[in-house]
Amino acid sequence: MTAIDEGTAAAVDAVMPLIEVRGVEKHFQGVAALVDVNLDVFGGEVLGLVGPNGAGKTTLVNAITGYIPPTAGTVHLAGRDITGLSMDRVARLGITRTFQHLRLLEQSSVLENVLLGRHQRFTVRPWTMGRTRVRQEREQREAARALLDELGLAALADTVAAGLPYGVRRRIEIARALAAEPRALLLDEPTAGMTPGDANDIGELIVQTAGTGVAVVLIEHNVGLVTKLSHRIAVLDWGRVIKVGDPGSVWDDERVRAAYIGGVAT
Amino acid sequence: MLDWFQLHRFIIDTALITTLITMSIFIAFNAGVMSLGSVGFMAVGGYTTAILTTKHGWPVPFGIVSGIVVGGVLAFLFGLAVLRLSGIYLALGTFALAQATIIFIQAVDFTNGVHGVIRIPRRVTTVASLGGLLVLVVVLQLIRKSHYGRALRTVxxxxxxxxxxxxxxxxxxxFAFVLSGMVASFAGALEAHESTVISPSQYNFTLLTIALTYAMVGGVEHWAGPLVSAGLLITFREWTRSSGTDKQNLAFGILLVVVLLVIPGGLADKRIKQVRTWLWRTLSTPFRRGPEPHAAVPEPDSSLV
Known part of the structure; x- marks a missing residue:
């Protein structure tokens, strides 16, 4: 799948990128983690974000989601400047992320974890009584269950998250992010440490998600998988975007090879 | 029954007030705010109603409500300052502000300084404290069962x-910090009308330590935890009162260490849950019919969570 197929191409809003990153820099006490990063992410596409360890992939995701404010530059979401907004505001505007290290509420059930993603859909107040309250809780639980059903997790809805296999827990984290109905989903190494079978399942889920018009940014070390899943790939090295291109050609670039093999970039 | 109640009225009222302070600490802990400020808010609640009822002749209920409001507003202002911190720094921040409040009360004139306020009308009944506690429990349960409860837990x-x-x-x-401050102020206001005399020195570290012990034994997971733990430990305290303060404090110290080592989560710890599940299964076995428990699929009852 090297070219964008027709079905997905229709979903890509070719006119305006959903996320626009312009000149973003991040310095940690003199160490430049991001240098003049420019990147567009379109709705309905999977953008692979690759690069050697320490290239700044997670820092870029952190800067977009407001987890750390960038030192310079701007981030726009659908034309709106979201630079420096707090993480929860960015999330409410429609960017959700997962984490490199799984962060589930371990002692809560799978359903409770996913319900958390639906937090923004609740409108009742704590003092709202009676039917509205009961109905809304039921509706949101049903929505969460429906999502779990779609992701093949329905049977585990009432199981405590802690005891489940790693692959399943990764899936739950993505389910929780999807429950928020985001416009953009930023996945930080969603298949790290997974068996190839589980990784492929997650891959399918990612493609499906992009198919619904969501912009997906995928940080991934597995070159085969990221080439297969992405519509475009951006390569980061030493905090700079050294190449953005289609998955077929990006690996042929000299600088990309140099970055990965460890030679001197020219 | 009525005789017994009359005899123990003071103990029961004091116990209810201590329980309210424990709940105030729990409310903050439940949202991840390590607050040590409850005793300060208690002083604010107590002094507000004491001054309003003795010097300005306000009716007691208005005095108490004013105490709660002032405590809430102060908690909000303090919150603006300290909620930027987290962990131990947050705990120290709340403690420092609470101590500063008590020192302020000592230093200014309109509170009578170190002499305190006397002849506070004694109008508070057990029913008022109990009613307040019940209302609080209902509110906490409503929060717990809504998406707010889930959010607080996640925070x-x-x-x-x-x-x-x-x-x-x-x-x-x-939200949690303000509610915690209001509950502590309520407890302080009740206490003022219960004892009729208040002075800055009574809002001391010992009181904080006791309430903190109750709260930690109760755990942060469920409001029933601090309620049960306060109930049990206050009873224990009253029971052993004759043995002297030294032994009592020693027993409490040992209890706190044991709790932190064996069940760090307090009564809400998962080990307690395991024991409870095991007990329930063992005790109910003779009465159970049909297949073995693991063969039956338990009905998911998420509404109880």
């Missing part, structure tokens, strides 16, 4: 996950 367990899902963690912590 406590993993702040970053909460933020990443659009939950305004600071606002939730502020």
């Amino acid at each position: 406590r367990l993993d702040n970053v996950v909460a933020l990443g899902l659009g939950i305004n963690a600071r606002r939730y912590q502020m």
